[in-house]
Amino acid sequence: MLKDITLGQYFPGDTVVHRLDPRTKLLLTLVYIAALFMVGSWGGYALCFAALAAVTAVSHIKPRALVKGLKPLVFIVVFTAVLNLFFTGGDDILFRWKFIRVTWAGLERAVSMVIRILLLVSGTFLLTYTTSPLAITDALERLLSPLKKLHVPVYELSLMMCIALRFIPTLIEETDRIMSAQKARGADLETGSLVERAKALLPLLIPLFVSSFRRADELALAMECRCYNGGEGRTRMKQLRMAWQDAAAFALGAALAAGVLLLRRLGI
């Protein structure tokens, strides 16, 4: 049952977007997010949406996958909308009932906040849908590598992330096994009050914890046997290389940011 959980949600593919350097994609996602926060007009949102739609189309990601990814956000979106709708001041009253009042300004703000959140989250989804977690880790390591001069253990951090990703499926499998074992001995994990169910999780978590420590110990030993001695003097098999596509992507990103600013200036 736990195996159904998808993590990282990477959809392998072989499109221009998939082939872009992960560093480019990471930086462009940041540009896109910055552009979203600079939007000052409806035209700006339209431009950002057009950019998002174009990338989605080029990378052959099904729009349905994006919508599915947005589902867990319903609560936060509704919450933001309600908050902005009812608690924005203004004289231009649209609707009043007892102590509740809605202004035009409030409505505008609520709608623009919702659009902003949806565009922001779908944009970051596009990054994880088209880039494997490992490639993102790799890109982060290389983008942060100037920090090595400040003695930030960049390589070690990225290795930790990589190992964590590597062990997620292994630990899920193990949890499944422990759950079956506890159920076979009469543990009841599914009924009862919240407190009872939380208590029932304890015999699941303790063995999982203990075995994780044992795993960590063995992994450390195996890594030492394979000459691991920190990030110093390490080389990499896969070298990241920027190609002309990356330059083109950066140009498009810059155009998006400039377009958003221009539309804001023009007030469209």
Added chain:
Amino acid sequence: MDPIIRIKNLTYTYPDGSRPALDGVSLDIMPGTFTAVLGSNGSGKSTLAKHMNAILLPSGGKVLVDGMDTIDEGNLLAIRRRVGMVFQNPDNQIVANVVEDDVAFAPENLGVEPAEIRRRVDAALEQVGMYQFRLHAPHLLSGGQKQRVAIAGVLAMDPEVLVLDEPTAMLDPRGRREVLRTVEELCRERGITVVLITHHMDEAARADRVLVMDAGRVALDGAPREIFPRADALRALRLTVPDTTALLLRLRAAGMPVPAGALTPEDCAAAIWEALR
């Protein structure tokens, strides 16, 4: 020829142990040979293996790898590069979530040039027959396949010795066969020295030399043909004999003139055929 690993009067006591886990072990391992180490639980066989690549350092005596003393910290990486080690649980030795990235881990640690790493990774995966799985996620592979990836990860260091600490203990019969075939090929065709720690008599029967450990000492040492017929001595050390040997010994006891040293099922069948004619 000089031994690749020379162990002289090695003793080792674990920090929390009262009794030494190894008590005066001396042995030489010659390059290109296949040695199996047998022994019941707690006989010191894993402890012995961990001394061969400086994971544990001797409390007394010496371990020399290719002439280098393991106690000298300056030799550490050079020793670990020469002596690769594979453990029991394949899940806990794989670092990366793509097979080829995992195999690249050791040469990356050693600072090898990227193009050379690529070459070594491909060669190592070819050798263990896992090349077509190079882009797979390790957790989707079978136990035997994972263990072969772990072996490839060590081979990418270009080691001279491969020490395997019960590599088949967690595998199904098919996985066991895969791993054992790979190990044998590496020894016979690539000339890699193999030290195989195992519980399985039929695995040990394929080696050139069998060491039987008991209470931190080497109790028996010789070719499998010489060791296995000594069923009483093995039973005294809480070990069994391979099925083939057991059969031949019973036939001999019943008065049939068969040699007790035929170990593989084929040799055993041939020996019985010969006696029946």
